[in-house]
Amino acid sequence: MFNNIRKNRYPNIGENQVTDQALYEKRRHFIKTGLQAGLGISLSSYLPILAMASAQGLSERIGSAKNTRHLEPNDELNTEEQITHYNNFYELGTGKEDPYRNADALITDPWSVSIEGECENPGEYAIEDILKPHDLEERIYRLRCVEAWSMVVPWIGFPLTELVKHFKPTSKAKYIAFETIYDKESPLPGQNRRSIEWPYREGLRMDEALNPLSFMAVGLYGKVMPNQNGAPLRLVVPWKYGFKSIKSIVKIRFQEDQPPTSWNMTNAREYGFYSNVNPEVSHPRWSQAKERRVGELFKRDTLMFNGYADEVASMYSGMDLGQNY
Amino acid sequence: MKSPGNQKIRQLIKPALHISLFFPAVYLVYGFFAGTIGINPIETITHVTGQWGLRILLLSLAITPLARITRSGWLIQLRRLVGLYCFFYAVLHFSIYLVFDLSLDFGFLVEDILERPYITVGFLTFVILTLLAITSPIRIRQRMAHTMITWNRLHQMVYAAGILSIVHFLWITRVDDTEPLIYALILALLLGYRIRTAYQKIHRRQPNSTALYQ
Ligand code: HEM
Numbered sequence: 427m428f429n430n431i432r433k434n435r436y437p438n439i440g441e442n443q444v445t446d447q448a449l450y451e452k453r454r455h456f457i458k459t460g461l462q463a464g465l466g467i468s469l470s471s472y473l474p475i476l477a478m479a480s481a482q483g484l485s486e487r488i489g490s491a492k493n494t495r496h497l498e499p500n501d502e503l504n505t506e507e508q509i510t511h512y513n514n515f516y517e518l519g520t521g522k523e524d525p526y527r528n529a530d531a532l533i534t535d536p537w538s539v540s541i542e543g544e545c546e547n548p549g550e551y552a553i554e555d556i557l558k559p560h561d562l563e564e565r566i567y568r569l570r571c572v573e574a575w576s577m578v579v580p581w582i583g584f585p586l587t588e589l590v591k592h593f594k595p596t597s598k599a600k601y602i603a604f605e606t607i608y609d610k611e612s613p614l615p616g617q618n619r620r621s622i623e624w625p626y627r628e629g630l631r632m633d634e635a636l637n638p639l640s641f642m643a644v645g646l647y648g649k650v651m652p653n654q655n656g657a658p659l660r661l662v663v664p665w666k667y668g669f670k671s672i673k674s675i676v677k678i679r680f681q682e683d684q685p686p687t688s689w690n691m692t693n694a695r696e697y698g699f700y701s702n703v704n705p706e707v708s709h710p711r712w713s714q715a716k717e718r719r720v721g722e723l724f725k726r727d728t729l730m731f732n733g734y735a736d737e738v739a740s741m742y743s744g745m746d747l748g749q750n751y
Numbered sequence: 752m753k754s755p756g757n758q759k760i761r762q763l764i765k766p767a768l769h770i771s772l773f774f775p776a777v778y779l780v781y782g783f784f785a786g787t788i789g790i791n792p793i794e795t796i797t798h799v800t801g802q803w804g805l806r807i808l809l810l811s812l813a814i815t816p817l818a819r820i821t822r823s824g825w826l827i828q829l830r831r832l833v834g835l836y837c838f839f840y841a842v843l844h845f846s847i848y849l850v851f852d853l854s855l856d857f858g859f860l861v862e863d864i865l866e867r868p869y870i871t872v873g874f875l876t877f878v879i880l881t882l883l884a885i886t887s888p889i890r891i892r893q894r895m896a897h898t899m900i901t902w903n904r905l906h907q908m909v910y911a912a913g914i915l916s917i918v919h920f921l922w923i924t925r926v927d928d929t930e931p932l933i934y935a936l937i938l939a940l941l942l943g944y945r946i947r948t949a950y951q952k953i954h955r956r957q958p959n960s961t962a963l964y965q
Pocket residue numbers: 797798799800801802803804805808841844845848870873874875876877880916919920923
């Protein structure tokens with residue numbers, strides 16, 4: 427089973443062109459709730475007819491997204507099975523396979539995102555409206571978990587910068603805060619226990635959010651984002667430990683102060699606000715010098731900023747990365 | 752306890768123990784090659800061998816109280832076998848870490864032992880278990896009768912191994928402490944029982960305590 431990292435290179439999935447029954451049903455539902463949302467949410471220039479077109483189009487748009495960031499030497503793509511059956515998403519359970527098993531508990535449509543704080547266009551937006559203005563592209567990024575395992579994932583989405591620009595933050599917006607879905611009345615399976623204080627919260631400094639690498643993903647492997655990987659909209663910041671890349675986002679808030687973030691709230695000594703991948707700064711309990719690429723037997727060296735130093739290191743020049751971990 | 756039926760059960764218990772205590776290892780080796788132990792098999796093997804090492808350690812500690820309570824002295828014969836299985840899983844656990852996590856880089860090992868408390872504690876546990884395993888043959892046990900540290904004294908360190916391995920487990924747990932806390936409770940009960948009987952022995956309230964049950 428250890429040759430299961432793809433030798434034959436993606437993308438050559440033919441299957442996502444074929445509409446299967448489940449997907450078809452989902453689209454119908456999408457259209458129906460899209461109509462309801464269109465009538466109910468009047469904040470945006472929302473036209474049911476357009477919604478229909480875009481809802482029908484989402485998986486096609488995802489399927490036809492052009493790759494703008496290729497595999498790098500020394501990396502091979504992880505398989506779709508590895509990516510969708512092994513991850514952390516505590517809302518769906520703390521085991522690595524729990525998110526996959528409990529994926530159905532997350533209902534992603536209808537879905538809306540609340541845009542708040544220091545910006546010119548705040549409001550509650552249907553996910554369709556959030557996605558409509560943006561061209562989708564595919565980017566292959568490494569993902570390094572703070573637990574010292576890693577993967578290479580073909581995400582589909584659009585740059586976070588585009589989203590930020592769309593809502594026009596004011597000059598007071600120094601940080602951007604995100605929240606994952608949490609409904610007290612009907613919590614997700616993992617939210618019945620207070621393993622962390624719900625909802626899950628994350629945040630970035632504005633320059634980090636505007637870095638061209640920061641990405642909002644809506645799909646992977648040429649398909650609509652599986653629930654367990656953070657459907658329908660998640661952040662991907664590949665130079666930071668995986669937990670910074672918040673999933674299933676329902677709230678985005680522009681603000682002047684640094685927002686509290688979940689793992690930092692849970693254990694400030696172990697998890698900082700920045701959480702940049704750094705092989706030299708070990709976690710208080712384990713080393714971060716090496717990582718196991720899922721599918722490989724031996725560990726490999728972890729790269730500074732997860733190998734993205736050229737693109738991000740300048741944002742932290744002059745900062746003590748041992749202090750600002 | 753002397754009926755022929757019981758004799759048969761006794762004869763069956765050893766092979767049954769071997770089969771059940773060896774089973775997790777078979778499951779892991781098979782699963783590794785069949786690809787049925789998850790997306791990250793090395794992680795699974797580390798966790799499962801660690802868990803079984805600790806569970807079997809607790810099982811070995813439960814034998815003496817069980818023998819006393821049921822007045823079945825013959826159970827004591829099983830302690831050595833059970834204890835060696837605990838060591839077997841500890842060896843697997845440690846080897847997997849040495850080979851696949853550290854790529855046999857012993858500099859890294861020293862660094863980990865010195866700098867990561869959970870590894871320090873795991874390693875201490877391993878050292879204790881190794882001492883107990885090498886002194887487990889009957890011959891060595893008999894020879895130790897004339898040394899400074901008696902065999903019984905030495906083997907009481909198994910309680911320290913129990914405590915340390917639970918601390919080791921708690922230290923690597925990120926959120927859900929339930930499992931290590933259950934083990935801690937079991938260990939506390941077993942230790943409580945031993946302390947109580949030791950106390951009773953000193954106060955001669957228990958007339959039939961024998962050295963065999965130590
Ligand atoms: C040199 C000695 C040892 C080393 C280096 C070591 C290392 C490790 C490592 C790397 C893990 C996984 C940590 C993680 O998932 O983040 C672990 C887990 C564990 N180890 Fe050890 N260990 C040692 C000895 C022992 C011994 C002797 C026992 C028990 C008899 C033990 C019991 C456990 C248990 C119960 C776990 C947790 C399994 C789980 O997460 O389900 N370890 N150990």
